[in-house]
Amino acid sequence: MNIFKTPFRSLCVVCILVLGGVCNSSAIAQQQVSSRVDVSWNRFYDYDEVTQIIHDLVDAYPELLTLESLGKSELGRDMWLITLNNSKTGPAGDKPAMYIDGNVHGNEIQATETVLYSIWYLTKSFGQVDQLTELIDRVAFYFVPSLNPDGRAEWFANPNTPHSARTGQRPTDNDFDGLLDEDGPDDLDGDGHITRMWKFDTNGRYRRNELDPRIIERAPEGVQGELSRLGSEGIDNDGDGRVNEDGPGGYDMNRNWASDWQPNYIQYGAGQFPFDSKETNAIAQFILKHPNIAAGQSYHNTGGMLLRGPGADYLENLYSRSDRSVYDKLGDAGEDLLPYYDYMVIHADLYTVHGGFVNWMAEGLGIVSFTNEIWTNSRMMPDPDREFSAEERMRWQDRMLFGQTFTDYTEYDHPTHGKVLIGGGTKYSSRVTPPFMLEEGCHRNFAFTMFHATNMPEIQYKWVGIEQLDSTLWEVTVEIENTKIIPTRLGLAAKKNIGLPDLLTLEGVDVVLAGTVSDRFDRTIDPVEHRPSMLLLNNGIRGNSTNTYRFLVSGAKGDTVKLAYRAEKARDISMQFTLEAGENAPSNE
Numbered sequence: 001m002n003i004f005k006t007p008f009r010s011l012c013v014v015c016i017l018v019l020g021g022v023c024n025s026s027a028i029a030q031q032q033v034s035s036r037v038d039v040s041w042n043r044f045y046d047y048d049e050v051t052q053i054i055h056d057l058v059d060a061y062p063e064l065l066t067l068e069s070l071g072k073s074e075l076g077r078d079m080w081l082i083t084l085n086n087s088k089t090g091p092a093g094d095k096p097a098m099y100i101d102g103n104v105h106g107n108e109i110q111a112t113e114t115v116l117y118s119i120w121y122l123t124k125s126f127g128q129v130d131q132l133t134e135l136i137d138r139v140a141f142y143f144v145p146s147l148n149p150d151g152r153a154e155w156f157a158n159p160n161t162p163h164s165a166r167t168g169q170r171p172t173d174n175d176f177d178g179l180l181d182e183d184g185p186d187d188l189d190g191d192g193h194i195t196r197m198w199k200f201d202t203n204g205r206y207r208r209n210e211l212d213p214r215i216i217e218r219a220p221e222g223v224q225g226e227l228s229r230l231g232s233e234g235i236d237n238d239g240d241g242r243v244n245e246d247g248p249g250g251y252d253m254n255r256n257w258a259s260d261w262q263p264n265y266i267q268y269g270a271g272q273f274p275f276d277s278k279e280t281n282a283i284a285q286f287i288l289k290h291p292n293i294a295a296g297q298s299y300h301n302t303g304g305m306l307l308r309g310p311g312a313d314y315l316e317n318l319y320s321r322s323d324r325s326v327y328d329k330l331g332d333a334g335e336d337l338l339p340y341y342d343y344m345v346i347h348a349d350l351y352t353v354h355g356g357f358v359n360w361m362a363e364g365l366g367i368v369s370f371t372n373e374i375w376t377n378s379r380m381m382p383d384p385d386r387e388f389s390a391e392e393r394m395r396w397q398d399r400m401l402f403g404q405t406f407t408d409y410t411e412y413d414h415p416t417h418g419k420v421l422i423g424g425g426t427k428y429s430s431r432v433t434p435p436f437m438l439e440e441g442c443h444r445n446f447a448f449t450m451f452h453a454t455n456m457p458e459i460q461y462k463w464v465g466i467e468q469l470d471s472t473l474w475e476v477t478v479e480i481e482n483t484k485i486i487p488t489r490l491g492l493a494a495k496k497n498i499g500l501p502d503l504l505t506l507e508g509v510d511v512v513l514a515g516t517v518s519d520r521f522d523r524t525i526d527p528v529e530h531r532p533s534m535l536l537l538n539n540g541i542r543g544n545s546t547n548t549y550r551f552l553v554s555g556a557k558g559d560t561v562k563l564a565y566r567a568e569k570a571r572d573i574s575m576q577f578t579l580e581a582g583e584n585a586p587s588n589e
Helices: 012-019 021-032 047-060 110-125 130-138 149-157 278-288 313-318 321-337 346-350 357-365 390-401 435-454 491-496
Strands: 065-072 078-084 097-102 140-144 196-200 206-208 216-218 227-232 293-302 305-308 342-345 368-375 406-414 418-425 459-468 473-482 502-507 510-517 534-537 545-554 560-567 570-578 582-584
Touching (some): 047 065, 047 078, 047 110, 047 149, 065 278, 078 110, 078 278, 097 110, 097 435, 110 130, 110 293, 110 368, 110 435, 130 435, 196 406, 206 227, 293 357, 293 435, 305 321, 305 346, 305 357, 313 346, 313 357, 321 342, 321 368, 321 491, 342 346, 357 491, 459 560, 473 502, 473 560, 502 545, 510 534
Parallel strands (some): 097 140, 097 293, 293 368, 305 342
Antiparallel strands (some): 065 078, 196 227, 206 216, 305 368, 406 418, 459 473, 459 582, 473 545, 502 534, 502 560
């Protein structure tokens, strides 16, 4: 039985037996909070199965979920978008929302399962788990389980390496010979995977390990090697002297976004222009139409990282000190929730990325966004801090994974290179979460994402004071608090004029003068020049902080006054009161 892809709704017992107490605790919790849809989270699902799970969830939870297709992929597959919202507490568009996607790279398969798990866990928890119920009542979620359905389908259906099928599947001329996708990898040994090729070479630099011939290693100094590296398994299909240089697709949809996009000669895989693929264009159109999106999560597959922008060092000054503080508070919590993950800045701690998705969300749209790189070998190894030899690693994988991620080397008569060795790690090796650990990885990433979502801005009236200055002149002072980490408007958005400023209005009486004050005891005021009844607040309200505003109004005692605060990335609030000297207990509507 192949545990990487087994019949639907199976193998629960495998996870329980292997993980012991951890998985048993999870199983007990799930018995207490059951779902209307039975899904096994210890296996992977191809595109058709993913589509079925989506429809099953939407059909089972019509009070929370709605489904739409954002359009067709390059090869005609639906790009599913699931909206999770409790309509009884208001339309999704009136609430702060989180956008969550996965699988922009086709080979990053566990990203899709993590998105599906998030939908599954939220729906089954509604009305059962207080924290998640309160969250669902307050915010909305937009889920895209697979941004690259063509790449996912290609990875499952055909022989691939752990790294191939990353691209979209629009035919592309990668070797500039006028032909499209004419020289991709070939499964010469018929094992269903694209592994490695080694040429027998008396002047080679590599040899087979004396203790374990499955390990090919650099020959020690003074010892002549017998093998030379040939790369991935394949032949020269187009006769140009190169192997596997023009396989399916050949562009990177995570380099195709508008912020800091660079052409292909600077950023490989960028495409002809931003949003030139059907998939990225569809996602961009959706996000641009939903300015209430205040947080973003994009799931990828390997490295054990929580990544934020910028992708290039020259953009570092876009991130203000206050914005960096927001990311740090969220990222530090992520490191606590995700063992062996590191919170990192893309350009500083990884490498330069131009035109990346989370960079576009953050730098182009003012949305607090992270990339989660889900798998890391440290999660599985018995002692992540110990340096294991190659022999120890192979022996340990034999005992834990039973050889399912490795094809033994066999000889093959290659038409160009003569006798070669073919074998090595399968497409399930190195980047893909072992199925028995999949559910834990899904849940930990889900937990961090929910912490992120919980900290989307929430504003409330904290205090209102009214003082009568003469027979018709009144002073109205109001404190408005943001109780969450994320501000109603990032400093980057304020600096670049992204989106609409927040707006505080006072209606019902004539406003003579209005502006901000440092606190309720401050007698000075920084007045606005025009339309004092409408305060445009470019900087919004920072996270976990309170802003104070003051209005001088003309009216009679007992007049009804209405205050309203509007923000694109927070739920609007309003309150009514009468002109009576004293303090008012706010009533947030």
